[in-house]
Amino acid sequence: METKKMTYMQAIRLALDEEMARDEKVIMMGQDIGILGGAYGVTGDLYHKYGPDRVIDAPLSENAIVGFGIGAAIRGWRPIIDIMKMDFSMCALDPIVNHLAKYRYMSGGQISCMPAVVRTVIGGGTRSGPHHSQSVYSLYAGFPGLKVVCASTPEDAKGLLKAALRDDDPVFFCEEAGAYRMKAEVPLDPDFVVPIGKSKVVCEGDDLTVVGFGTAILKATKAAKQLREEGIHMELIDLRSLRPLDLGPVAASVRKTGKLLLVDEFTETYGITGEIAFQVSETCFEDLKMPVQRCTLPDTIIPAAPTLEDWVMLSPEKIAVRVKEMINA
Numbered sequence: 001m002e003t004k005k006m007t008y009m010q011a012i013r014l015a016l017d018e019e020m021a022r023d024e025k026v027i028m029m030g031q032d033i034g035i036l037g038g039a040y041g042v043t044g045d046l047y048h049k050y051g052p053d054r055v056i057d058a059p060l061s062e063n064a065i066v067g068f069g070i071g072a073a074i075r076g077w078r079p080i081i082d083i084m085k086m087d088f089s090m091c092a093l094d095p096i097v098n099h100l101a102k103y104r105y106m107s108g109g110q111i112s113c114m115p116a117v118v119r120t121v122i123g124g125g126t127r128s129g130p131h132h133s134q135s136v137y138s139l140y141a142g143f144p145g146l147k148v149v150c151a152s153t154p155e156d157a158k159g160l161l162k163a164a165l166r167d168d169d170p171v172f173f174c175e176e177a178g179a180y181r182m183k184a185e186v187p188l189d190p191d192f193v194v195p196i197g198k199s200k201v202v203c204e205g206d207d208l209t210v211v212g213f214g215t216a217i218l219k220a221t222k223a224a225k226q227l228r229e230e231g232i233h234m235e236l237i238d239l240r241s242l243r244p245l246d247l248g249p250v251a252a253s254v255r256k257t258g259k260l261l262l263v264d265e266f267t268e269t270y271g272i273t274g275e276i277a278f279q280v281s282e283t284c285f286e287d288l289k290m291p292v293q294r295c296t297l298p299d300t301i302i303p304a305a306p307t308l309e310d311w312v313m314l315s316p317e318k319i320a321v322r323v324k325e326m327i328n329a
Helices: 008-022 046-050 062-074 086-100 137-141 154-166 215-229 248-257 272-283 306-312 316-328
Strands: 003-007 026-030 055-057 078-083 117-122 147-150 171-176 183-187 200-203 208-212 234-238 241-243 260-267 293-297
Touching: 003 008, 008 026, 008 046, 008 154, 008 171, 008 183, 026 062, 046 055, 062 078, 062 086, 078 086, 086 117, 086 137, 117 154, 137 147, 137 171, 137 241, 137 272, 147 154, 154 171, 154 183, 200 215, 200 248, 208 215, 208 248, 208 316, 215 234, 215 260, 215 316, 234 248, 248 260, 248 272, 260 272, 260 316, 272 293, 293 316
Parallel strands: 026 055, 026 078, 078 117, 117 171, 147 171, 208 234, 208 260, 260 293
Antiparallel strands: 003 183, 147 241, 200 234
16 A cells, blocks of 8 residues: 655645545534634645635634534534634533534434534643643543544544544544654555544553553553563553444453553543543453553643643653553562
8 A cells, every 4th residue: 555654734634635525525614724724734725725615714613613513414514623622622512412412313313424523632742731731532432422533643643534534423533732743654545544443452562551542652652662672562552442442452462461551641530541441350350460550640730831741741751660560560
């Protein structure tokens, strides 16, 4: 398969471009996504390529943007609802979880599909402060009717977004701000997709299982390389989808290693790691040599000061230390 090296951001734009060219029902609406090319430059020149009727600059109202998307989906369009930051998605919590996620069910099937994608940016480590750094994906993953995905690499960013845009159910698509400029090889095949609900084994090992998603996986990958030099071989699994969860490969790995560490750039309490830990513990109770452990953020608001933010966020070194503690326990 032919590939090209590009950034995470360019992979997202390529997916948008390919799907808009493939299906004229795909439209976008969001703040500054048109003439300005998006707050992060992701939408680029798509406004000039597809015009203002398909790349629509929205007012400063997340409720209005989501409401437009819901109406468009009901009428047969495939809207991309662009929310600049996940923090701002909570301004539209009611239409997302009480309408977008439920219309298909509440209509008794009269509304046969709700093919809408909510694109939003998550993650700290970008010096964006408390109002622009939250990753509350566990909130949306808790509502039946929504699919929630998070890509950690440019390849997955393209493949998962294309899968989301072709899905007949609403998908909450999380993009990692900290990964936007990361470069990797990306397939150029316009039909390349990464199935939603399928986790991926990033690297194999026998000593311990590490599971996560998003930039936590990128940091864990660096930790795995460091640890391999010390003779520790961890198995790393990228969940990619938070709803639905694919824990089959996780259970298979835990039966092999007997130890599980969950990495997540959200707080330990009330995060999705608690649900994952419960499900794995229930399935692999007799295989675990010790309770499931977590490496997450402390229970604090993400600060604006760079030194404080670095102290709060995950790092390869923090993950490596946690792995060695479990290996030596």
